[in-house]
Amino acid sequence: MICEEVELELSGGEPSTEARAHLERCTACQETARVLGLAALPPLTQTERLVLSGLAATTVERARSQRRRGEGVRRVGTLALAAGLGALLASAVVSRPAPVSEPMVRTVMMTAPEVPVLDFDEANLSDDEVFFEVGWPSPTEGDL
Numbered sequence: 001m002i003c004e005e006v007e008l009e010l011s012g013g014e015p016s017t018e019a020r021a022h023l024e025r026c027t028a029c030q031e032t033a034r035v036l037g038l039a040a041l042p043p044l045t046q047t048e049r050l051v052l053s054g055l056a057a058t059t060v061e062r063a064r065s066q067r068r069r070g071e072g073v074r075r076v077g078t079l080a081l082a083a084g085l086g087a088l089l090a091s092a093v094v095s096r097p098a099p100v101s102e103p104m105v106r107t108v109m110m111t112a113p114e115v116p117v118l119d120f121d122e123a124n125l126s127d128d129e130v131f132f133e134v135g136w137p138s139p140t141e142g143d144l
Helices: 003-014 017-025 025-038 046-053 055-094
Strands: none
Touching: 003 017, 003 025, 017 025, 046 055
C-alpha cells in the first residue's frame, strides 16, 4: 500500500489491516495520522445525538411547508393568468370596431389664374441692349 492510499483511509475513518501495517513502518504516515487525529472532531454529546436524530423529520416538515407555500403562489399565479386571458377575450368580443363611414366627395370647379399682360415698348428693345457681353472684370484701356 502506498502513502496516499493510507492517508485516504485515515481521513475516511477506521484504517484497514494493510493500512495499519504500512502505518507501523512509515514515519511520514505516522505523522499524518497524528495530525488527522488532532483534527478529528470530539465524540458527540447526548444533546447533539438527539438533534441529529430529529434532523430528518424536521427537514421533511420544513420542505413540506415550503411546498405548500409554493402551491399557493402557483394557484394565485394561475388564477391571475386566467383572469387576464378572460379579460382579453371579453374586450375583443365587447369592443367591436365601429363601422367606417364613407368619405365625403365634393367637386370643385377651378379656373385658371389670370396672367397679367406685360406691355413692352418695342422702341426700347433693340438688339444691342438685349444681347451684350460682359467680361468680368472688364479690362480697361490702361490694362491692355
